[in-house]
Each structure stands twice: as structure tokens, then as C-alpha cells.
Amino acid sequence: MAKAKSAFVCTECGAEYRKWQGQCSSCQEWNTLSEVHLASARPGGGAAPSRSGYAGDLSREVIDLGNVDLSEVPRMSSTFAEFDRVLGGGLVPGSAVLLGGNPGAGKSTLLLQTACKLAQQRRILYVTGEESLSQVAMRAHRLQLPTNGLKMLAETSVETILAVSEREKPEILVIDSIQTMHLEDISSAPGGVAQVRESAAALTRFAKKTNTVLLLVGHVTKDGSLAGPKVLEHMIDASLLLEGGADSRFRTLRGQKNRFGAVNELGVFAMLEQGLKEVKNPSAIFLSRQEEQAPGSLVMVVWEGTRPILVEVQALVDESALGNPRRVAVGVDQNRLAMLLAVLNRHGGLFTGDQDVFLNVVGGVKVLETSADLAVLLAVVSSLQNRALPKELVVFGEVGLSGEIRPVPSGQERIAEAAKHGFLRAIVPRANAPKQAPKGMEVIAVDKLSDALDAL
Structure with missing residues (x-):
């Protein structure tokens, strides 16, 4: 049996070290290293190395940049014009989008409204790890949303979610939230550095392989940054932040990273009894x-x-x-x-x-x-x-x-x-x-x- 290896990962920049130290040498932050237990290598599971010492498929072809297909990437509307504006024109198949914000900002409300409306024409799987199915159904009823056609799953195991997704084959997969997900091979608790990083990596690989739109909900810390390892922001294609306190009527959606559009777009929503409503003329x-x-x-x-x-x-x-x-x-x-x-x-x-x-x-x-x-x-x-x-x-x-x-x-x-x-x-x-x-x-x-x- 091979020994289970461990590493120390900085929660701010994602740098890895073989042993613990007080200060991260990469970002100069103090007391940010957390121990991560790595999965042990299975006997016979790796590919045989070649003579040069490298393993893998050598039959891949190299493509000239001028021969790459420049056909426009098809997008699907989120039913919110302000949401589409921040995304760069709509949801891109095979993309991973992370929606962060303070508690009570309206992250789950925005995604539930989007999922319920899109479920009338598309296959959508909504996975809730923080709330029960009855709580989500009560919110949808309170917001007067159409509930027929939306597939729901209350689960926190990534392996189970991937198995159900393989069977249901959704076009859009919503995970609420990434901090509650966990993998069986990782020994740390949900919400830890290792769990958040590996869970997001597994879900992103599935989205890329099956051309599924992946929408992740993420929590933020008290200073406004995304909770979890910094490397999480490098895995995804778009990172959006929903701002606005519980005492404010208006919410602003701002892009922090977007591989399919501009990052300085701003979407404005008003929080009403029927949920979030987009503001057509923010200046007014x-x-x-x-x-x-x-x-x-x-x-x-x-x-x-x-x-x-x-x-x-x-x-x-x-x-x-x-x-x-x-x-x-x-x-x-x-x-x-x-x-x-x-x-x-x-x-x-x-x-x-x-x-x-x-x-x-x-x-x-x-x-x-x-x-x-x-x-x-x-x-x-x-x-x-x-x-x-x-x-x-x-x-x-x-x-x-x-x-x-x-x-x-x-x-x-x-x-x-x-x-x-x-x-x-x-x-x-x-x-x-x-x-x-x-x-x-x-x-x-x-x-x-x-x-x-x-x-x-």
C-alpha cells in the first residue's frame, strides 16, 4: 500500500509546500497554509512512461493557430437581460460560472428564477446542498415561479451528483453551494481547501466533457473575497459577484473574471416580493x-x-x-x-x-x-x-x-x-x-x- 501523501496549500494564492511554514513565500501572507491530504496512487493505475520519461497519448496533433475554427460560440439566454450582459451575451455550453455574494444577497434566488424559467424549454438539474427540497419548493411558490420541468436533487456527494448527471444529461447544472460539496477520497471536512478545490475540479471536468453549463454558488469572506482556495478562481471560466446588503433594495452584479466577455460589465437588479427584477435604466x-x-x-x-x-x-x-x-x-x-x-x-x-x-x-x-x-x-x-x-x-x-x-x-x-x-x-x-x-x-x-x- 502506498502512503497517503499530504501537502500544505496557501488559501490566498494556491501555492503548495512540502512542509508547514508561517508565511507563504508566494503572496507574503501569514498563517494561510492548510494541510491537504492527497489521494494515494493506485497500483497499475498510471500510464507507462515513455523513453523520455513522459507518459500520455503522443498521437495528439498540433494545430496551427490560423486553422482554428472561429465560428461563434452558441449562447443561451438566462432570461435576464442584465444577467446576460454581465456574462457577455448569455450562457456558453461547457462553461463553469461561479456566482458569489454575501449571505442574503440573492444568489440562490437569482439562480432559482433562472432555472425555473429555463426549465420550460431545457433540461436543468438543480442540486441543493444547503437547503431541503421543501425549502426550495416553498421559495419557488412564494416567488410565483413555474415549477414544472425543473429536476431537483438534495445531495452533497460529488460522486453521486456526477452519476445522476450522467443519467439525466442536463444542459445546465446548478450547484448550491460549492462549499457544501465533498469527495469520498478526500479526508477533510466539506468547505476545506482540499474539498472545495477537488470538488470544483471534478464538476468542471464533467461540464467540459459533456458540454454542460455549470453554475456554482460560492460564499464570500467578511472582506468580500471568495471563500476557499484562490486556485478555484483559475479553474472556472467566469466569476461573478452579487453585491448589496439585506437592507438595500437594489443588487448589483459585477463580473470579476470572464473568458467569454468583458469583466467590467455591471448588472442592476431590484429585490421585490417576487424575487429579483432587472432594472432597464439604472440611471433613473x-x-x-x-x-x-x-x-x-x-x-x-x-x-x-x-x-x-x-x-x-x-x-x-x-x-x-x-x-x-x-x-x-x-x-x-x-x-x-x-x-x-x-x-x-x-x-x-x-x-x-x-x-x-x-x-x-x-x-x-x-x-x-x-x-x-x-x-x-x-x-x-x-x-x-x-x-x-x-x-x-x-x-x-x-x-x-x-x-x-x-x-x-x-x-x-x-x-x-x-x-x-x-x-x-x-x-x-x-x-x-x-x-x-x-x-x-x-x-x-x-x-x-x-x-x-x-x-x-
């Missing part, structure tokens, strides 16, 4: 503003994937009672806020070193691009001076360390989107200013931060 829900304009409030245009979205940013500047004033940012990078405040002091002549600065992007949207720089600074100035900005004003542009206003991608489309929603004035970088402004709209082109402050 993020612009539910009051009639009377308050100081520190300003609308900016951000670019998400292939479309512009108008969102409101709010700033509150107040005199600090502490020796070290607070800098709190929700929806934007806090370090970038500190950098912009330094630019405002040096090139705008406005000192905020003795003020608490609070910043919030309305609607729970996370702005990841630099086009929000100018809007953030003007909102801070508005709150600092206690003077409200015009309600019909929209702003976008990147601010450099020397106070210059840099252009951003898709400036013409951003201005057109603002004009469509009734905005009459826009402060934009000079390189993004159109030759002819939209009818009824005044476009103010600026080169420096001082020019933007003068334009106010």
Missing part, C-alpha cells in the same frame, strides 16, 4: 433626488462596461474635534480621496486638513474608475463652502497630481447620456468636449482644477 433609480438641492450633492457620469450610468455623489465636510481628522469614503477608494484632498489644497487653495470629510455614492454603487475625481472634489468644495450646486449640472473627469483635468474614455457618450436625462450644463475635460454640444446643453471644457472652480 440612482437619480431619485430631492426637489431642493443640498450642498455637497452632485451628479457624475461613470462608465460601466458598455454603457454610461449617472450616479449621485454626496460629500459632507465638517469641523473635526479630533487631532487626526477622519476620511470616510463609501463607494470610492479612500486612499484616492486623501490624494484628491491634497490636490485641492495645493492647486485649489482650499484647506481641509482640520475638517472631517465623509463621501458616499448613492445607491450602493462602487465606482472603480478615475472619471469620478472631478465630481468628488466639486462635491467636497460645495459642502465646505455650504453652497448648493445647480441641479441641472453634471460633471466627470480625472484629476492629476499637478491639478490638470485629464480626459476619460467615451466622453461623447457620457455627455449624450446626461443630455438624455435632462441635464443642461456639464463640466468636462477639454479633450472630451464635443465639437457641437447636444441641443439645449452647455458644455464647459476645463484644463485645470482652478478652471473648474471658476466655472462654478
